[in-house]
Amino acid sequence: MNGKIFIIEDEPSIIQLVQHNLEKNGFIVSSSVNGNDGLKELKKFQPDLLLLDWMLPDLSGVEICKNIRKDTNYNNLPVIMLTAKGEEEDKIKGLDSGVDDYLTKPFSFNELMARIKAVLRRSNPNTVSDNLKFDDLMLDRIEKRVFRDDQEIKLGPTEFRLLEFFLTNPKRVYSRDQILESVWPNNVNVESRTIDVHIRRLRQSVNLKNKKELIRTVRSSGYSLI
Amino acid sequence: MNGKIFIIEDEPSIIQLVQHNLEKNGFIVSSSVNGNDGLKELKKFQPDLLLLDWMLPDLSGVEICKNIRKDTNYNNLPVIMLTAKGEEEDKIKGLDSGVDDYLTKPFSFNELMARIKAVLRRSNPNTVSDNLKFDDLMLDRIEKRVFRDDQEIKLGPTEFRLLEFFLTNPKRVYSRDQILESVWPNNVNVESRTIDVHIRRLRQSVNLKNKKELIRTVRSSGYSLI
DNA sequence: TTAATTTGTAACAAAATTGTAACATTTAAA
DNA sequence: TTTAAATGTTACAATTTTGTTACAAATTAA
Numbered sequence: 001m002n003g004k005i006f007i008i009e010d011e012p013s014i015i016q017l018v019q020h021n022l023e024k025n026g027f028i029v030s031s032s033v034n035g036n037d038g039l040k041e042l043k044k045f046q047p048d049l050l051l052l053d054w055m056l057p058d059l060s061g062v063e064i065c066k067n068i069r070k071d072t073n074y075n076n077l078p079v080i081m082l083t084a085k086g087e088e089e090d091k092i093k094g095l096d097s098g099v100d101d102y103l104t105k106p107f108s109f110n111e112l113m114a115r116i117k118a119v120l121r122r123s124n125p126n127t128v129s130d131n132l133k134f135d136d137l138m139l140d141r142i143e144k145r146v147f148r149d150d151q152e153i154k155l156g157p158t159e160f161r162l163l164e165f166f167l168t169n170p171k172r173v174y175s176r177d178q179i180l181e182s183v184w185p186n187n188v189n190v191e192s193r194t195i196d197v198h199i200r201r202l203r204q205s206v207n208l209k210n211k212k213e214l215i216r217t218v219r220s221s222g223y224s225l226i
Numbered sequence: 227m228n229g230k231i232f233i234i235e236d237e238p239s240i241i242q243l244v245q246h247n248l249e250k251n252g253f254i255v256s257s258s259v260n261g262n263d264g265l266k267e268l269k270k271f272q273p274d275l276l277l278l279d280w281m282l283p284d285l286s287g288v289e290i291c292k293n294i295r296k297d298t299n300y301n302n303l304p305v306i307m308l309t310a311k312g313e314e315e316d317k318i319k320g321l322d323s324g325v326d327d328y329l330t331k332p333f334s335f336n337e338l339m340a341r342i343k344a345v346l347r348r349s350n351p352n353t354v355s356d357n358l359k360f361d362d363l364m365l366d367r368i369e370k371r372v373f374r375d376d377q378e379i380k381l382g383p384t385e386f387r388l389l390e391f392f393l394t395n396p397k398r399v400y401s402r403d404q405i406l407e408s409v410w411p412n413n414v415n416v417e418s419r420t421i422d423v424h425i426r427r428l429r430q431s432v433n434l435k436n437k438k439e440l441i442r443t444v445r446s447s448g449y450s451l452i
Numbered sequence: 453t454t455a456a457t458t459t460g461t462a463a464c465a466a467a468a469t470t471g472t473a474a475c476a477t478t479t480a481a482a
Numbered sequence: 483t484t485t486a487a488a489t490g491t492t493a494c495a496a497t498t499t500t501g502t503t504a505c506a507a508a509t510t511a512a
């Protein structure tokens with residue numbers, strides 16, 4: 001994951017939280033606490049995405065956004081607007097002003113991350129890699145492909161979701177019930193033994209010859225990656 | 227185990243006890259002895275969890291909690307409330323104000339630890355590594371693995387549960403009846419001598435060569451770790 | 453539509469786990 | 483020392499759990 005993100009937001013605690021976490025995720029981040037400074041610094045910083053607070057001490061988020069859209073260099077810059085609760089009615093205006101997405105405070109960082117990825121993917125696909133890796137295995141959620149080392153592995157839909165699920169917490173042992181809940185569509189009733197068969201299919205696909213076993217059976221508990 | 231815990235509590239002896247033990251368990255800990263300071267410092271400290279005394283010299287725990295919930299940055303902060311005996315009737319109010327759990331003083335540190343883990347696990351699964359350790363033994367409940375020093379020990383399901391049980395209170399001697407109740411599924415009838423056999427199996431697995439005996443027989447009482 | 457793929461389940465095979473009985477050894481008391 | 487009780491050890495059959503295969507139904511692609 002790489003890319004540059006600029007934040008215009010006047011609450012230092014939000015800046016701190018978001019900036020820190022974004023940097024941990026490989027982004028380069030810079031920020032301003034008001035609109036006028038923000039507009040100037042933004043143009044120096046040349047971000048791939050802008051996080052913009054709705055309420056700012058000087059300019060409003062919408063004004064900033066319109067300003068940006070006028071500038072031919074930035075009229076394509078993806079913008080995610082941060083609005084506080086109770087400003088719901090304004091959302092539509094916000095979107096009209098050329099915002100790509102909006103997020104209502106309070107939000108979890110995961111939620112923000114998901115929006116950022118989604119927006120970046122649309123505007124600039126190369127900025128986002130949405131891959132899960134474990135050992136020599138790599139799963140690409142965007143292209144829905146799986147590789148072991150560099151060899152592609154063809155998986156059926158259920159096998160893919162199953163592996164995807166395990167990869168979100170490799171090594172962790174999941175019971176058949178947990179797997180059912182997370183991998184199968186809700187309110188579908190399948191027997192828990194069905195999982196065994198899918199595990200077998202996944203193993204067969206994933207364990208290319210001369211590769212070590214990747215799926216561990218934990219008797220009376222479930223399965224995990226290993 | 228890692229994560230940051232903030233404590234707001236006016237009894238120095240409790241702070242000392244809890245802080246010391248939490249730090250021994252790998253947490254980063256900071257604290258305040260009153261509500262107003264606490265609210266300020268808390269925001270600097272950015273904890274993953276808050277231990278909050280019910281009765282404080284200035285603000286009450288509930289007021290603090292409501293205050294926190296209003297702040298978009300902390301409205302998800304897990305809070306465990308500490309109440310003194312005789313305030314039982316207030317418990318419900320406490321929970322209504324957005325507390326995740328409460329604990330009645332006096333409490334054992336183990337009890338507190340268990341609550342902390344449970345709450346953290348819900349809110350922020352990666353903060354908690356759910357390992358039980360004793361001497362050179364380590365049991366990982368998530369991955370369902372056991373190590374002695376760094377050598378992995380393979381255990382059957384019952385052996386695992388048995389060891390897990392002993393590890394929750396190492397050194398404590400458990401009778402065969404207590405072991406049966408806690409380790410075997412309810413309403414299963416097995417002879418108490420069966421435990422002896424499982425102890426033997428566990429010993430065989432756990433006592434790698436040139437390692438000292440870990441399971442002590444207490445004649446006419448039961449078994450314990452040692 | 454037909455063909456191909458995917459899916460869930462049943463049925464059987466293989467493997468691991470479990471409880472108990474039987475006998476051996478240790479311990480403590482007489 | 484002798485004896486009785488408690489625990490250690492071993493072997494084994496029964497049970498439980500998982501692996502594997504085949505197949506029909508359902509879904510998707512051609």
